[in-house]
Amino acid sequence: MVKVTFVLPDKTTRAVEAEPGWKLMEIAVNNAVPGIDGDCGGEAACATCHVYVEQKWREPTGERNDVEQAMLENSFEVRENSRLSCQIEVTEALDGLVVEVAPS
Ligand code: FES
Secondary structure (H helix, E strand, O other): OEEEEEEOOOOOEEEEEEOOOOEHHHHHHHOOOOOOOOOOOOOOOOOOOEEEEOHHHHHHHOOOOHHHHHHHHOOOOOOOOEEEHHHOEOOHHHOOEEEEEOOO
C-alpha cells in the first residue's frame, strides 16, 4: 500500500492508504476527501479533482497530458503545479506523496 496525504484548503491533512493501479482521484473519493468530487468519473472533463503537487513529487507523478492541459486552461485557481488527480495513477513510487486540494 502507498501512503498519500491530502492537504485540504484549511491546511488540515488527510492521510490515506492507496492501492497501486488506482487513480489518485478514485483514492480520494473512496476515502471521502473533501474537495475531490470526481464528477466526470475520471475523464479529465470537470476539474473537480484539481490538486497541487508538491515540488518533490512533480517528476514521479508525471506530466499533464493534452486533455488534462486543455481542461486546466479553463479551470480556476490554476498554478504551475496543478494536476487533475484523475490523471495520476498511484504507483509504489508515489509512497509518501503529498498533494494539496485546490479550492472548489
Ligand atoms: Fe473530472 Fe478529474 S474527475 S477531471
